[in-house]
Amino acid sequence: MSGQNNDKVVIARGLVKRFGDFEAVKGVDFTVSRGECFGLLGPNGAGKTSIAKMIYGFSPVTAGKLEVFGEDIMTRARSIKSRIGVVPQEDNLDPELSVRENLIIYAGYFQMKRDLAGGRADEILAFMDLSDKSGAVVEHLSGGLKRRLTIGRALINQPELLILDEPTTGLDPYARHLVWQRLRKLKEMGTTMLLTTHYLEEASQLCDRLIILHLGKILEQGKPEELVVRHVGQEALELGVNTSQRDLLIKGSEDLIRAWQTLGDDMVIYTDHGRQIAVFVAERAAGLGITISYQRLRPTNLEDVFLKLTGETLN
Ligand SMILES: Nc1ncnc2c1ncn2[C@@H]1O[C@H](COP(=O)(O)OP(=O)(O)O)[C@@H](O)[C@H]1O
Numbered sequence: 289m290s291g292q293n294n295d296k297v298v299i300a301r302g303l304v305k306r307f308g309d310f311e312a313v314k315g316v317d318f319t320v321s322r323g324e325c326f327g328l329l330g331p332n333g334a335g336k337t338s339i340a341k342m343i344y345g346f347s348p349v350t351a352g353k354l355e356v357f358g359e360d361i362m363t364r365a366r367s368i369k370s371r372i373g374v375v376p377q378e379d380n381l382d383p384e385l386s387v388r389e390n391l392i393i394y395a396g397y398f399q400m401k402r403d404l405a406g407g408r409a410d411e412i413l414a415f416m417d418l419s420d421k422s423g424a425v426v427e428h429l430s431g432g433l434k435r436r437l438t439i440g441r442a443l444i445n446q447p448e449l450l451i452l453d454e455p456t457t458g459l460d461p462y463a464r465h466l467v468w469q470r471l472r473k474l475k476e477m478g479t480t481m482l483l484t485t486h487y488l489e490e491a492s493q494l495c496d497r498l499i500i501l502h503l504g505k506i507l508e509q510g511k512p513e514e515l516v517v518r519h520v521g522q523e524a525l526e527l528g529v530n531t532s533q534r535d536l537l538i539k540g541s542e543d544l545i546r547a548w549q550t551l552g553d554d555m556v557i558y559t560d561h562g563r564q565i566a567v568f569v570a571e572r573a574a575g576l577g578i579t580i581s582y583q584r585l586r587p588t589n590l591e592d593v594f595l596k597l598t599g600e601t602l603n
């Protein structure tokens with residue numbers, strides 16, 4: 289392993305994934321450092337799973353460089369895989385086995401001795417809050433419990449890098465919250481994580497840094513809060529105003545506006561001076577006889593960054 293990049297767990301340079309003629313990942317560059325939670329945020333089809341699968345050695349790299357733990361994934365996949373934990377997007381637990389048996393069987397893939405595997409399985413069940421489900425058959429578990437088991441299973445080999453592909457997609461808010469709690473705990477313990485998601489809330493809660501992906505390309509990267517400040521400022525003012533009257537309504541307040549976008553039937557104004565703009569447009573609307581049918585001032589978030597960069601929403 290090259291010493292100077294010891295703290296770089298993943299290095300991707302000009303990474304490409306093609307399926308036949310279709311380029312799903314169009315030359316992306318990013319690095320994941322030891323101890324951080326790194327996010328791939330983007331809507332369905334952005335290329336998140338394609339990237340994740342290349343990193344965990346499940347899908348060959350078409351072009352570019354991809355190093356994990358300082359080694360080339362294409363030539364050193366076997367040794368790299370033994371140091372990674374994977375939570376795939378699609379559940380692939382053995383439905384006919386019990387919760388604990390799923391862990392034990394999986395430990396076998398890492399040549400773990402049976403008594404060691406048993407102890408490790410019990411530790412993981414306790415950590416994932418699954419001890420009382422130890423003997424339950426997997427096909428009878430709820431989606432949230434299955435997901436927690438899949439995360440636990442990924443921890444069996446004490447991985448140096450945990451890859452989570454959409455860890456909470458399809459879960460209800462409560463189950464999602466329980467998963468977030470466990471992932472936060474893993475973060476506190478210093479686990480390096482690469483997480484894909486199309487939930488901005490998940491990305492902002494968990495990720496130290498992230499890339500925003502769209503159609504196989506990186507639109508932006510950085511810390512969630514920095515991206516918000518850089519692109520959209522602190523506040524979003526949503527206004528229900530007829531399309532043809534929007535320019536007229538904000539005329540004269542442009543200096544206070546970072547950007548504005550159409551969001552469904554509304555317009556959304558990005559600004560660091562929300563109250564001032566709200567007063568300004570209210571007076572202007574009254575003066576010009578423009579109807580504002582709806583108004584809401586709220587803090588900005590990553591969804592706004594995505595909307596501003598693409599003109600589309602994440603979901
Ligand atoms: N095995 C495949 N064959 C052909 N196209 C694929 C395959 N897997 C993914 N794709 C396409 O690649 C693009 C990116 O997919 P994916 O990486 O799954 O995105 P995401 O995980 O962000 O939803 C999509 O347009 C998808 O249809």
Ligand SMILES: [Mg+2]
Binds near residue numbers: 377453454
């Ligand atoms: Mg995916």
